[in-house]
Amino acid sequence: MDSGVKKPGVTSSRVAEHAGVSQSAVSRTFTPGASISPKTRQKVLASAKELGYRPNAIARSLITSRSRIIAVVMAYLENLFYPDVLEELGRALAAENYHLLLFTGFMDRDSDPVFDQLMQYRVDGIILASTSLSSELSEECAAAGIPVVLFNRTTERDAVSSVTTRNREGGKRIADFLVAGGHTSFGYIAGLENSSTNRDRYEGYVEGLAANGYTNLVVETGNYSRKEAEAAARVMLSRPDRPEAIFVANDHMAVAVMDVARYELGLNIPEELSIVGFDDVGPARWTSYGITTMSQPLKRMVESTVDILMDQIASGEIEAEHRILSGELIVRTSARLPQSGIVERDGQRIYRPREA
Amino acid sequence: MDSGVKKPGVTSSRVAEHAGVSQSAVSRTFTPGASISPKTRQKVLASAKELGYRPNAIARSLITSRSRIIAVVMAYLENLFYPDVLEELGRALAAENYHLLLFTGFMDRDSDPVFDQLMQYRVDGIILASTSLSSELSEECAAAGIPVVLFNRTTERDAVSSVTTRNREGGKRIADFLVAGGHTSFGYIAGLENSSTNRDRYEGYVEGLAANGYTNLVVETGNYSRKEAEAAARVMLSRPDRPEAIFVANDHMAVAVMDVARYELGLNIPEELSIVGFDDVGPARWTSYGITTMSQPLKRMVESTVDILMDQIASGEIEAEHRILSGELIVRTSARLPQSGIVERDGQRIYRPREA
DNA sequence: CTGAAAGCGCTTACAG
DNA sequence: CTGAAAGCGCTTACAG
Numbered sequence: 224m225d226s227g228v229k230k231p232g233v234t235s236s237r238v239a240e241h242a243g244v245s246q247s248a249v250s251r252t253f254t255p256g257a258s259i260s261p262k263t264r265q266k267v268l269a270s271a272k273e274l275g276y277r278p279n280a281i282a283r284s285l286i287t288s289r290s291r292i293i294a295v296v297m298a299y300l301e302n303l304f305y306p307d308v309l310e311e312l313g314r315a316l317a318a319e320n321y322h323l324l325l326f327t328g329f330m331d332r333d334s335d336p337v338f339d340q341l342m343q344y345r346v347d348g349i350i351l352a353s354t355s356l357s358s359e360l361s362e363e364c365a366a367a368g369i370p371v372v373l374f375n376r377t378t379e380r381d382a383v384s385s386v387t388t389r390n391r392e393g394g395k396r397i398a399d400f401l402v403a404g405g406h407t408s409f410g411y412i413a414g415l416e417n418s419s420t421n422r423d424r425y426e427g428y429v430e431g432l433a434a435n436g437y438t439n440l441v442v443e444t445g446n447y448s449r450k451e452a453e454a455a456a457r458v459m460l461s462r463p464d465r466p467e468a469i470f471v472a473n474d475h476m477a478v479a480v481m482d483v484a485r486y487e488l489g490l491n492i493p494e495e496l497s498i499v500g501f502d503d504v505g506p507a508r509w510t511s512y513g514i515t516t517m518s519q520p521l522k523r524m525v526e527s528t529v530d531i532l533m534d535q536i537a538s539g540e541i542e543a544e545h546r547i548l549s550g551e552l553i554v555r556t557s558a559r560l561p562q563s564g565i566v567e568r569d570g571q572r573i574y575r576p577r578e579a
Numbered sequence: 580m581d582s583g584v585k586k587p588g589v590t591s592s593r594v595a596e597h598a599g600v601s602q603s604a605v606s607r608t609f610t611p612g613a614s615i616s617p618k619t620r621q622k623v624l625a626s627a628k629e630l631g632y633r634p635n636a637i638a639r640s641l642i643t644s645r646s647r648i649i650a651v652v653m654a655y656l657e658n659l660f661y662p663d664v665l666e667e668l669g670r671a672l673a674a675e676n677y678h679l680l681l682f683t684g685f686m687d688r689d690s691d692p693v694f695d696q697l698m699q700y701r702v703d704g705i706i707l708a709s710t711s712l713s714s715e716l717s718e719e720c721a722a723a724g725i726p727v728v729l730f731n732r733t734t735e736r737d738a739v740s741s742v743t744t745r746n747r748e749g750g751k752r753i754a755d756f757l758v759a760g761g762h763t764s765f766g767y768i769a770g771l772e773n774s775s776t777n778r779d780r781y782e783g784y785v786e787g788l789a790a791n792g793y794t795n796l797v798v799e800t801g802n803y804s805r806k807e808a809e810a811a812a813r814v815m816l817s818r819p820d821r822p823e824a825i826f827v828a829n830d831h832m833a834v835a836v837m838d839v840a841r842y843e844l845g846l847n848i849p850e851e852l853s854i855v856g857f858d859d860v861g862p863a864r865w866t867s868y869g870i871t872t873m874s875q876p877l878k879r880m881v882e883s884t885v886d887i888l889m890d891q892i893a894s895g896e897i898e899a900e901h902r903i904l905s906g907e908l909i910v911r912t913s914a915r916l917p918q919s920g921i922v923e924r925d926g927q928r929i930y931r932p933r934e935a
Numbered sequence: 936c937t938g939a940a941a942g943c944g945c946t947t948a949c950a951g
Numbered sequence: 952c953t954g955a956a957a958g959c960g961c962t963t964a965c966a967g
Contacts, residue, residue: 232644232701232723232944234943234944234945235944244953244954245953246945246954246955247947247953247955247956248952248953250944250945250946250947251952251953254946254947257946257947258953259952259953260952260953263953275719277695277699278945279641279699279701279943279944279945280699280945281637281640281641281646281700281701281943281944281945282641282944282945282946282959283945283946284945284959285635285637285638285641285944285945285946285959285960285961286945286946286947286958286959287945287946287959288588290637292680295681298666300662300665300666301659301663301666301861305662306656306659306662306665307656307657310656310657310683310684313682313683314683317682317693317696322680322700323680323681323682323683325665325679326673327665327679328666328669328670328673342633343633343635345588345635345637363631367588479865481867482865486866487866505657509834509835510838510841511837511838511841511842511868512867588960590959591960591961592961600938601938602938602960603937603938603939603940603963604936604937604938606961607936607937607962610963613962614936614937615936619937634960634961635959635960635961636961637960637961638943638960638961638962639960639961640943640961641943641944641945641959641960641961641962642943642962642963643943643962643963
């Protein structure tokens, strides 16, 4: 394969020689909090600068058993929610002086294929977004002292932490909102069937509808994919008893559903059809869509994720922690409005039936 | 900071002991092509499996001087073009058994702040997407034997390779297309002024218009940002002499421009205003937008990028290589059609005046 | 094919 | 505060 030549690169020993000090002194200069006199430090810094020295993080990792690398496994980047998450994660990890090793692919199955790779790099922690891990591997991480956090998914498994929003309550609130909007027939376009987010949103929605006396729910599956959501919308909207209101399990699919409804079936939104989504992702805010949607507080979700990781890395205690944050039902133009319950917060219209 | 405890983890020596062979034998078992008898290999593999051994990539990197890590510096993930690139890069690098260390942020300035970090990890190569590097740092990479590839940008600098499409020709073709479509007044909504892509697209557009006898170009700047593109569109479209056709420097901005045109100014597209974009990114294909746009062959761009990197890593020769690929003008519904020149290829309509 | 040994570039007790 | 030394977990000549 690669028979390439590598340039040597300057080492701490070379710097030590140049500065007339020991190699230990050079190391201490670059170790925050290490015991070193200002004078020695200055000499070392000067030599380091002159020679263009940079500590070798690989060598440091080897001896400290800390790579300062967090593996992020993420698929499904076509859903803008995840690029946003990634960008925020990059920022948050950089602030903690950690680095982000990215593994893409593998949305619908467990992330086992990449697992071997990431373990070889002795990552200090693992973030799984829109994907999960088999239980054996989760156990292995716990045994190896490597914290794992599921982002926007959750699990019963002992060793794995998670950060989510109140998906169930979200589904329920959407049901309340649609019922208050005067709709009497309902549809659901589902995400991946084995994902906890889809399950929770669905269950909350069903529960909310039932509490209002509605059990006539029509369901099709979009598997969180644009293409499949389009197909699901075609089927659902071609029914003679087409529902008046549809909750689409995320905004990424809701955009597709709206396009199909408007341009293939000529439906006016929201006059003839109400659409509600989930996530509050970029396109939901674009005027063409204006999707009424349950928001997920992305920044706080990322903060929590990094928090959990840093805690467990510092303590060495791997025990599952589940953080559940709250979003809001952001009201825009894709669904008919209820008579009351809409309040304004920070320039956004949100649905809060209790407060109004 | 972190006083955490790390579990020991099983090493090649432990496996050697367990299998009753030397540590070298264990190492050879996990080094493709190394000299090892099938019998020894089997013993080692059995022990490794039993103990849950995985070679330590960090230790390997230290001794081979190859981290098998490629740094990717990428900002501007809100433009779906880049998440798509990232996903494809992940795949392509994984196929070569390389890993992807991601640095986000820093769209509009050079990526110097992250440079130190990435050099400390002794990455084997650097990919810069939607960002660039100062010339001193480029030189430093070359001196250290680390190849650098600019993705979707180019530069005159000696040491840095690049992968782009024919932006200039793209701008020119768009001009021809709009003139052929019968427009007589033209606008340009610019990207970042210091980016080579923006400069080349602009110059090609101006040149193409001039060749057709038009010099009355109106220009506003969107800096590749959605917000600024909206503002630019408002200004341009409120002019009494509003142009009939606008080339927006990328699709990400074109979407914003279309929303402003339709919903704030009530313009019909393409009857009253033609819009052409660049990239052929996801939303360009959504029915709500249907943007006529110059495509960029993302997969081939990624392949070329990884190609250049692998070549230079293998040879140890860092010399700038510039690959320039071709896209097509994909014709959709956001711009008025010329009488002729539109052909069908692979189910897509493209503009190729020569062939028609 | 195999093992003993050197060494990659660091950190960190240890002794002074 | 400082230096000599051990050692992190590997790869790879070297000699057999």
